[in-house]
Amino acid sequence: MIHSKTDKATGFEKRFENINTVVFDDSTAASKEVAKEIAALIVEKQDKKQPCVLGLATGSSPKGLYAELVRLHKEEGLSFANVISFNLDEYYPMQPDSVNSYVRFMKELLFDHVDILPENCHIPDGTLSKDAISAYCNDYEAKIEALGGLDLQILGIGGNGHIGFNESGALQNSKTRLVALDHMTRVAASSDFLGLGNTPRTAITLGVKKIMEAKRVILLAWGEGKSDIIKAAVEGEITNKVPATYLQEHDNATFVLDKEGSSKLTRISKPWLVEQVEWTDTMIRKAVLGLALDLKKPILMLTDDDYIENGMSDLLASVGQSYDINIKIFNKLQNTITGWPGGKPNADDSKRPERATPAKKRVLIFSPHPDDDIISMGGTFKRLQDQGHEVHVAYQTSGNIAVADDEAHRFANFVTDYNKHFGIDSPEANKIFKEATTFLENKKDSDIDTPEVRHIKGLIRKGEARATSYFVGLKDEQIHFMNLPFYETGTIEKNPVGEADIQLTMDLIEKVKPHQIYAAGDLADPHGTHKVCLDAIFEAVKRLKPKPFMDDCWVWLYRGAWQEWGVEEIEMAVPMGPDQVLEKRYGIFKHQSQKDGVVFQGTDSREFWQRAEDRNKETADFYDMLGLARYAAMEAFVRWHY
Numbered sequence: 192m193i194h195s196k197t198d199k200a201t202g203f204e205k206r207f208e209n210i211n212t213v214v215f216d217d218s219t220a221a222s223k224e225v226a227k228e229i230a231a232l233i234v235e236k237q238d239k240k241q242p243c244v245l246g247l248a249t250g251s252s253p254k255g256l257y258a259e260l261v262r263l264h265k266e267e268g269l270s271f272a273n274v275i276s277f278n279l280d281e282y283y284p285m286q287p288d289s290v291n292s293y294v295r296f297m298k299e300l301l302f303d304h305v306d307i308l309p310e311n312c313h314i315p316d317g318t319l320s321k322d323a324i325s326a327y328c329n330d331y332e333a334k335i336e337a338l339g340g341l342d343l344q345i346l347g348i349g350g351n352g353h354i355g356f357n358e359s360g361a362l363q364n365s366k367t368r369l370v371a372l373d374h375m376t377r378v379a380a381s382s383d384f385l386g387l388g389n390t391p392r393t394a395i396t397l398g399v400k401k402i403m404e405a406k407r408v409i410l411l412a413w414g415e416g417k418s419d420i421i422k423a424a425v426e427g428e429i430t431n432k433v434p435a436t437y438l439q440e441h442d443n444a445t446f447v448l449d450k451e452g453s454s455k456l457t458r459i460s461k462p463w464l465v466e467q468v469e470w471t472d473t474m475i476r477k478a479v480l481g482l483a484l485d486l487k488k489p490i491l492m493l494t495d496d497d498y499i500e501n502g503m504s505d506l507l508a509s510v511g512q513s514y515d516i517n518i519k520i521f522n523k524l525q526n527t528i529t530g531w532p533g534g535k536p537n538a539d540d541s542k543r544p545e546r547a548t549p550a551k552k553r554v555l556i557f558s559p560h561p562d563d564d565i566i567s568m569g570g571t572f573k574r575l576q577d578q579g580h581e582v583h584v585a586y587q588t589s590g591n592i593a594v595a596d597d598e599a600h601r602f603a604n605f606v607t608d609y610n611k612h613f614g615i616d617s618p619e620a621n622k623i624f625k626e627a628t629t630f631l632e633n634k635k636d637s638d639i640d641t642p643e644v645r646h647i648k649g650l651i652r653k654g655e656a657r658a659t660s661y662f663v664g665l666k667d668e669q670i671h672f673m674n675l676p677f678y679e680t681g682t683i684e685k686n687p688v689g690e691a692d693i694q695l696t697m698d699l700i701e702k703v704k705p706h707q708i709y710a711a712g713d714l715a716d717p718h719g720t721h722k723v724c725l726d727a728i729f730e731a732v733k734r735l736k737p738k739p740f741m742d743d744c745w746v747w748l749y750r751g752a753w754q755e756w757g758v759e760e761i762e763m764a765v766p767m768g769p770d771q772v773l774e775k776r777y778g779i780f781k782h783q784s785q786k787d788g789v790v791f792q793g794t795d796s797r798e799f800w801q802r803a804e805d806r807n808k809e810t811a812d813f814y815d816m817l818g819l820a821r822y823a824a825m826e827a828f829v830r831w832h833y
Contacts, residue, residue: 193224193409193445206465207426207457209439212446214453218413221447222255225345225409229260230269232343232407237273244335245276246344246397247301248355249293251719252411253345254300261304271307277335278314279346279355280396283324283369285317290639291383292317315395321369324395328367332401344405348412351375352420352433356396361434366398385595399437408444410435415451415754422455464502470509477759478503479520480817484758489818490521525819527764532571532828533580533707544763544830545707545745552706554582555699559711559724560590561656562782565663566803567751568709569775570767571826576664583703585671586656587696587724588678589649592640594784599647600631645679651784658781671699677723685719688726696731704740708732712748712756712829721751732833746831755806756827758813763830766822767807776800 193213215221229245236243247253263269278293287294294314302312313334319327335341351359351373358373371393372380381387402408412421424435425446438444450459458465461481468474482501483490495513498506510516526542534540536550554575558564564572564584576582603624610621627643640648653672660670673695677686700708710728711721728746735741747763750756767775779800780786786798797805807824815821 193228193447210425210441210444210446212425212448212453212456214448214450214456214459216450218252218255218411218449221411221413221449222253223259225256225411225447226259226263228409229256229343230263233269233271233274236342237270241273242338243274244338244340244342245274246341246402246405247276247278247297248345248347248411249278249280249296250347252347252413256345256411257301260301264305269305271305274307275311275338276307276313277331277341277397279402280394281315281317282391283315283317283319283393283395285391287318315367315397317395324369328369328395331397332367335401341401341405343407343409344402346402346408346410346435348410348417348420348424348435349373349376350379350416350420352424352435354399354402354410354435354438356394357399357402357434359432359434361399362431363403363437364398364400366400367396368398369393370396399434403437403441405441406443408438408441410438410444410446411448412446412452413449415454417452418455421446421448421452422457425456461502463505467505470506475506475510475516476520476523478506479516480524480759483817484813487816489816490524491517491818493517521818524758524814524817527761528766528814528819528825529763530574530766531578532763532765533575533578544828549706550579552580553703554580554707554709555703555705556582556584556709557587557711557724557728558584558656559587559721560593561586561588561652562590562659562779562785562799563711563721563751565659565775565778565781566799567711567713568749568765568826568828569663569778569803570771570807570824571709571749571765571828573663573771573774573778574765581669582663582665583669583671583705584656584660584665585673585699586653587673587675587727588720589645589672589674590652591645591648594648594651596631596634598651598784599644600628602651603628603631603647649674652782655782655784659778662778662781673699675724675727677727678720685723688723688730692723692727693730693734696727697735700731700735701738704744706743706745708744708746709828710746710748710831711751712831713751713754729831729833736833746833747828748831749826749828755810756829758810758817760829761810761827763828764810764814765826765828766811766820767824767826769823772804772807772824776804779803 215224233243264271278297281293282291285292289295297312297314313331315331316327346354348354353359353373353376356370356372357365358370358376372391377390377392378387381390384390420433423433427433427436429436429439453459462468463478479490479493482497482503483493486497493513495507498504498513506516507513527544529544532545533552533554534545534547535543536547538547540547556564556572572582607621607624610617623643627641627647630641630644657670675692675695677689677692680686710725712725713721732746804824807826810825810827811822814825
């Protein structure tokens with residue numbers, strides 16, 4: 192069984208956390224540990240000749256867990272013959288063969304790959320008539336009760352703290368039922384349904400009461416995107432506004448997190464409040480900048496009393512007066528600001544984030560999707576080009592799934608009409624566009640885009656990316672379309688990084704021999720594409736490290752439309768004036784298929800250009816609040832040392 196690694200005798204964790212919480216380095220390690228516990232439970236029940244009753248969840252969090260359970264079955268002989276499963280929920284209405292049904296999800300990720308009996312797999316039925324749902328839900332609970340209850344319940348957590356589809360406001364004694372989905376939940380799921388308008392408004396969910404009756408509960412949560420709600424669920428008061436807080440009253444529940452998911456917990460974000468820490472330069476910077484932002488005071492205005500009253504007296508005792516600490520941190524933050532992201536020629540670079548030499552650098556910007564470059568670092572992109580560096584941009588994926596069907600339909604009709612008007616006779620091209628048009632006109636929820644449709648959608652995004660690069664000033668030989676194979680599945684679900692992806696990345700790096708690599712470090716990307724693209728880059732760079740040209744190659748990580756680096760993390764901040772902010776906006780506008788009703792809106796209703804501008808302004812506002820120079824906007828970067 193997974194136990195907290197914190198020493199309970201100290202009581203440190205108890206000061207803030209109201210539930211057993213275990214943090215792993217990454218979701219892979221965490222998933223393997225949870226799978227090990229489940230496997231042990233299954234075997235224990237087998238030895239007793241008893242069924243093992245599992246409550247299972249869907250969504251992104253348990254995918255690694257299911258993959259490890261499948262591996263344990265295939266490679267280590269773990270049998271699921273005695274397992275009886277009950278899934279938490281299902282959208283309503285929902286056909287079982289739909290690409291978004293949880294029946295299909297569970298079959299593809301687990302059930303079809305292990306020896307569980309089909310009759311032992313229970314998932315709420317999304318095809319029922321409404322008047323049959325109440326009796327069905329009562330029967331669903333009766334089946335669980337007849338088996339003695341759930342031995343173990345796996346949970347994820349929604350951005351509003353929901354467990355299952357027990358949304359904000361759900362009561363602790365709620366039963367299995369049909370529920371209306373919260374707007375935030377629907378927006379978060381809208382990417383799977385290619386738009387909010389296609390996303391179901393209701394679902395059938397196991398009630399909180401049955402979840403709380405499970406003998407053991409494990410909640411999985413990964414990524415920075417979940418960090419705020421995790422803090423609320425673990426450290427906050429029990430409230431029906433955050434149903435996950437009910438688990439604080441369960442006597443055998445554990446939250447299993449990765450580092451990013453745990454990042455807002457007090458023991459992670461402010462460890463000096465729970466234990467004695469070593470006051471390294473990194474820890475001091477984190478503490479002082481966090482204090483200044485919390486108090487909304489410039490760094491140089493912080494006093495000894497501010498430190499003492501906010502749990503940082505140990506820092507004063509260890510290092511010295513606040514006055515001296517403040518100056519040191521102020522100067523370090525000041526030195527992150529540069530208008531020369533490629534390094535300033537003929538200048539003292541001892542305190543600058545980038546080297547002065549060579550004056551003209553080869554720069555390789557990796558963009559996971561065809562618009563991440565301009566959205567995330569468009570001002571820096573343009574400045575690098577304007578300052579005379581040899582800038583290359585590499586679009587790692589086609590981004591084709593983010594193009595709406597009607598946009599592809601319009602494009603296909605345009606090409607067909609164009610060919611007819613000018614008498615261009617290409618039977619093969621005409622066949623492709625005709626088949627694509629026919630498919631789109633008859634597409635069902637259960638259909639995956641054909642290769643022809645994916646090709647058309649990819650062409651749309653390729654044209655937009657090229658237009659942006661031209662706008663910045665690049666020539667064709669500086670624009671690279673990688674089309675990494677992991678992405679081309681035709682569905683939201685992508686493959687893990689493969690050898691072909693790594694090799695293509697290595698080949699391009701070797702071809703350019705860059706002095707700078709820029710890569711997307713936005714691990715909160717809801718689609719996971721950024722993470723796979725970054726994994727490919729990291730592995731490629733590690734393998735190429737022995738090459739002589741890599742001695743001069745620095746890797747900078749940017750973040751995208753979803754979130755920004757914390758001020759305490761930033762190592763290079765590139766300021767922008769009002770004109771440069773507008774210029775970046777015009778570059779983003781080149782991506783017309785991603786404007787006005789973008790497919791992957793996420794939980795944010797703003798368009799990407801608005802998010803980018805607000806995020807860049809917020810970074811500049813933080814610097815201003817901390818007492819540094821005021822700019823219209825800033826793009827932020829962190830260096831990765833390999």
